[in-house]
Amino acid sequence: MARLDPHSYTDSSHPLAKHVALTLYFDFAANTIHGSALLTLPSAHTGHLLLDTRSLLVHSVIDPVSGAPIPFSFPSSDDPVFGRPLSLSLSAQSAALIVFCTSPSSSALQWLSPAQTASKAYPFVYTQCQSIHARSIFPCQDTPAARLTFSARLNLPSPLTAVMAAARAADTRDPIAGEAGPACSDALWCSPGRAVEEFVMDRPIPTYLFAFAAGCIASRDVGPRTRVHAEGGLVLLDAAAREFAGAEDMIRAGEALFGPYEWGRFDLLVLPPSFPYGGMENPMMVFLTPTVIKGDASGAQVVAHELAHSWTGNLITNKTNEHFWLNEGFTTYAERRIVEVVQGEERAVLNTGIGWKGLNEEMERFADNMEFTKLKPNLEGIDPDEVYSQVPYEKGFQFLWRIERQIGRLAFDVFVKKYIATFKFQSIDTETFLEFLKVNVPGIENQIDLKLWVEGTGIPPDAMEPVSTIYSKIVSLANEFKQGKIPKEEEVADWSGQEWELYIENLPKSVEASQVASLDARYQLAESRDYEVKVAFLQLAVSSGCKEYHGEVESTLKQVGRMKYLRPLYTALVHGTGDEEKMLARRIFAEARDSYHPIAQGVVQSILAKHS
C-alpha cells in the first residue's frame, strides 16, 4: 500500500468515495451522535478499502443492496493524532453503509452546556474539521486529496435548529419511522419533541470543509446571498449584522478579481467565544469567532479572508497539508486584494505589515526546527495542529507578491484568474502550481529563485516589508519607545485597532515594567475591546514581568477560546520570569479547559507540556 497523504490512511490504490449520505441522531445528554454513513464509490470494488476514524465506535458495516454484512477490521492500533484505519473487505461492491457513533472525545465536536452558551437555556454543538478532525465525526477518506458530495439528515430535539455548510434541502419536519435505517432505533428517532432537518452539498468538497452547528440560532439577511446566523440572543445578531453589512460588496470585489462565486450562498455563522479560530471557510457558510465583532467593521478583514477561500482553498484545494500554502498563501494574497478594493490601500498595507511581523516571529519560534519555515515542509508523522503557523500564510503571500512585482499586477491578475478557472474543484500540489506558473509565465524560473522560495528555509532575500507613510510612522514610533518615548495623543488620534496592534508588535519582546504601566495608563490597552490589541499588550506585559496584569490575563483566557489568543498568552506565561507564571498558566488551564474546543485543549496542553 502507498499512502496518498501523510495524514491519512487512505490508500492510493483504492477508489475514492464520491458521495456520502449521512444520518445523524444528536444525543445532547450523552454528547454523542448515533449515525450511519452510506459511502458510494465511483464503481464496484473488490478488496480492502481503508477509511480514517478516530474516537468512533463502529457497530456494523452493511451492503445497502443486499443487506448482508460487510466484513471489517481495524488493522492497526490507535494513534492519538491520526486515529486508526477502518478496513472494509468489499467484493464487487460500490457502496457500504457504516453504522457508528461518535464519542464525547471526538475532537471535531465541541458540546456546550446551556451555561456555556449565550442563550443560557439550550445546549449547543458545532464542528471544526480542519485539519484532520472529520474522521472523528464519521469514517471517511480524510484527506484533502479526496473530494466528495454529501447529503445529511439530522435529528434534533426541538426547539433546537441546525445550520450546515451546505444547502437546506427541505423545511424542518417530523421524523418518519424507518428512515433512520440501522443508524438509530425508531423509538429514539421518532421520540416526542424530535425534528428532522435535511441538507445537501452537490459540489465536491474535501472532508475538512464538512461543517454543522446546532442549538439556539437566530438569523437575519444582510445581503442578497448572505444571511448572518448567531448563537444566542438578538444583541449579538444585531451587532453581527452591522459588522458584516458590507459582505455583498466584498463578494462583488472577489468576483471581479477572481472570477464567478461558485457556491451560491455566502452565509456567516457567529459561534460562541470558544470557537478556536478567527474564521473557518466552510463553503456556503463561514464560521466565525465573536471576537471579530468590534463595532468598527474591522472584523470585515477576517470575512474577506474566509470569502477569499471560496476561490483559493475551497475551489482549488491543497492536495495534502504539506501544500497548505496553496490554500493559505493564496488566500492571504486574495484577502488583501479584496481589502484594498473595499477598505483602501492603507488598510491592505497595514494588514501586510502585521503579517510581515508575524512571519519574522515564526522564524524565531522555529529557530530549532527550520523545516517548518519551508513553504513546502515535510510533515510525515507531524500533527498539523501542532505546527500550525503564519508561515504558509505569510511566506505564501510573500511568494505570490514577489511574482506579482516581477510580472506586473495586470499580468498577474490574468494569471490568477486562469489558474482558478483551470484547477477549480481539484486538489493540487505545489509542483502542479509551479508547472502551471512556468508554462504561463515563460522564463519566470530565471527571474525568481523558485526552488529557494518553495524548498528553502527562512525568509528569502527578495521578500519585502511593505512601504507606506502610516506603516513607517508606526514602526518608527515603536522604535522610539526603546528610548522611553510614548506616542503623543495627537500622534495616535486616528489610530484604530490595527495601528495599535502593529505598534505593539513592533515593540521589543520585553521592556521595563514601568514603561508598560505608563503606556497602559495613557491608552488603556489592557481593557481594549479589540482582542488583537488587548492580547498583544497583555503578552508584552507578561513578558516584561508585570504581575499586576495577571488578573486581566486570567479573565481573557477564560473568556475566549480562539487559539490566536491562547497561544501567545499561555506561551508568555510559561516563558515567564519565575515559577509563579508557570503555575498560573497551569491553574488557568485546569479551570478554563472545559470551555475550550478539543483542538485548542490539545494545543494548550502541548505548550504546557513543553515547559513542565
Ligand SMILES: [Zn+2]
Ligand atoms: Zn485561511
